Amino acid sequence: MNEELALFRKSVRQFIKEEFVPNQAAWRERHRPDPQAWAAIGKAGILLPDIPEQYGGGDGTFAHETVVNEELAYAGVHFGSSIQSIVAHYILSYGTEEQKVRWLPRMARGELIAAIAMTEPSAGSDLASVTTSALRNGDKYILNGSKTFITNGTHANLICVASKTDPKASGLKGISMLMVETEGVQGYRTGSPFDKVGMNGLDTCELFFDGTSIPAANLLGIEGNGFNQMVQQLPYERLTIGAVAVASAEQAIGITTRYVKERTAFGKTLIEFQNTRFKLAQCTTEVHIGRIFLDHCIQMFLDGRLDAVTAAMAKYWLTECQCRVIDECVQLHGGYGYMAEYPIARMWTDSRVQRIYAGTNEIMKELIGWAL
Numbered sequence: 001m002n003e004e005l006a007l008f009r010k011s012v013r014q015f016i017k018e019e020f021v022p023n024q025a026a027w028r029e030r031h032r033p034d035p036q037a038w039a040a041i042g043k044a045g046i047l048l049p050d051i052p053e054q055y056g057g058g059d060g061t062f063a064h065e066t067v068v069n070e071e072l073a074y075a076g077v078h079f080g081s082s083i084q085s086i087v088a089h090y091i092l093s094y095g096t097e098e099q100k101v102r103w104l105p106r107m108a109r110g111e112l113i114a115a116i117a118m119t120e121p122s123a124g125s126d127l128a129s130v131t132t133s134a135l136r137n138g139d140k141y142i143l144n145g146s147k148t149f150i151t152n153g154t155h156a157n158l159i160c161v162a163s164k165t166d167p168k169a170s171g172l173k174g175i176s177m178l179m180v181e182t183e184g185v186q187g188y189r190t191g192s193p194f195d196k197v198g199m200n201g202l203d204t205c206e207l208f209f210d211g212t213s214i215p216a217a218n219l220l221g222i223e224g225n226g227f228n229q230m231v232q233q234l235p236y237e238r239l240t241i242g243a244v245a246v247a248s249a250e251q252a253i254g255i256t257t258r259y260v261k262e263r264t265a266f267g268k269t270l271i272e273f274q275n276t277r278f279k280l281a282q283c284t285t286e287v288h289i290g291r292i293f294l295d296h297c298i299q300m301f302l303d304g305r306l307d308a309v310t311a312a313m314a315k316y317w318l319t320e321c322q323c324r325v326i327d328e329c330v331q332l333h334g335g336y337g338y339m340a341e342y343p344i345a346r347m348w349t350d351s352r353v354q355r356i357y358a359g360t361n362e363i364m365k366e367l368i369g370w371a372l
Contacts, residue, residue: 005063008049012071015044020077024201031193032203033079035113035155042110047081048088055092056105062236062301066243073247076343078202078350080113080152082240087114087160089236090177094221094229103158103179115156117147117207118230125363127162127227128171132209134163134178136216141165141178143187143212149357153205154190157182161209162230165223175226179218180209187212198349235311237358239297242314245322245354246294249287252347253280256329259344263334276332283325290321309371316364319354326351 019040020033027033041047049064051057058064069082088107091100106112123129132145143163150156159180166174182188191206221229257280260270270276297314300306330337330348337344355361 001063005067008060008064009067009071011044012046012068013074015041015046016071016075016077019044020072020079021075024077027201029200031195031200032154033201037079038110038113038155040110041079041081042108047084047110048104048108050085051088051092051104051108055100056108057088058108062239062298065240066298069240069243070247073244074251076251076346076350078199080115080202082237082244083116083151084114086233086237086240087116087158090116090160090220090229090233091179093233094177099179099218099220107158112158113152113155115150115152115159115207117150117153117159117161119147119149121146121148121206125359127175127230130162130164130175132161132163133167134161134165134176134214135167136165139216141214141216141219143178143180143209143214145209147207149194149204150207152203153207154193154203159207160220162226169224172227174224175230176223177220177226177229178214179220180212180214181218185212185214196353198346198352231308234358235301235306235308238311238315238364239301239306241354241358242294242297242318245318245351246287246290248347248351249283249290249322249325252326252329252344253283253287255344255347256280256332259336260332270332279328279332283328286321287325290318294318309368312359312364312367315358316361316368319351320361322354323351 020037023034045058046068048056049058049060049068050062053059065085072079084107088104091103103112107114118127120130120132123131132143132147134141134143143161145163147161159182161178161180162175163178164174165176180188187210189208191208194204196204260276263270294314297306297310300310326348329344333342333344336342339345
């Protein structure tokens with residue numbers, strides 16, 4: 001952190017407090033944010049904070065992206081801006097100059113809402129099982145298949161789709177990343193937003209492609225190199241998840257500490273019971289260790305030294321820590337911790353998926369184990 005980042009954090013926090021927090025209940029009820037929210041956050045200059053200014057971004061670093069994700073977590077707001085940044089980095093890393101100029105500035109303004117489509121009904125962490133196909137036909141690709149659990153799916157009008165462009169290739173070979181501009185495209189539709197256990201203010205749905213025609217010029221990078229692209233970009237996504245995990249756990253401890261200082265039982269406040277103090281001491285220590293590890297990983301990323309194994313460690317350990325800590329905080333709230341009107345209850349249900357997406361924590365352990 002430095003003074004510039006602190007000022008950026010202040011402006012992000014103010015925007016979220018004024019524009020997003022008052023709408024959270026309505027977003028949870030509809031299972032998606034208002035589409036106007038994208039234009040608002042784009043106008044505020046908060047989208048794509050770590051994309052170069054020449055492409056409409058904030059010209060910052062991953063530290064700026066982390067500030068945005070932390071402030072959303074502190075406020076208990078779930079919004080797909082991190083997915084917007086993930087897709088932007090695919091375009092920045094593998095796109096042509098024409099593609100960058102065409103898509104990135106509009107993404108930064110919130111005119112284009114991005115999604116990344118990897119998971120399928122029968123293919124989750126096992127990307128080798130992807131069956132969505134994109135076969136070349138002249139200057140077009142014909143896309144067929146479906147994707148599920150897609151964040152920003154309902155509103156997305158620019159989707160980065162992992163698909164098989166070589167039907168003869170086996171396993172992880174022959175996968176390519178195609179950018180699908182959905183407006184006015186035939187053979188494309190979305191399912192209804194999923195009714196999830198948590199994160200219900202976040203737009204998540206299934207996507208369907210039925211003979212969808214995509215310009216060959218929308219291929220991202222080299223055909224058949226999609227798996228390598230995903231491997232190279234996943235540390236960015238996994239570190240982002242780790243940052244959200246630490247911020248959420250920190251917020252849970254803050255909420256719970258205030259609660260146990262006010263709530264009484266047997267004639268004294270809960271904080272006066274040794275068990276309460278010991279539980280909070282344990283949680284605070286774990287999250288402090290997590291924060292130090294996260295900062296270390298962020299510095300490695302900024303220096304270009306963060307490897308896939310360390311990113312897997314961050315995603316695995318920090319999300320496990322998040323779930324442990326928030327569960328303890330729910331327990332300290334007693335019955336009120338199980339009431340959806342209390343923030344800690346929503347944090348509890350919201351946190352569970354952190355151990356699943358972007359590669360399950362079991363897959364993270366495999367990645368770490370393979371490196372031993």
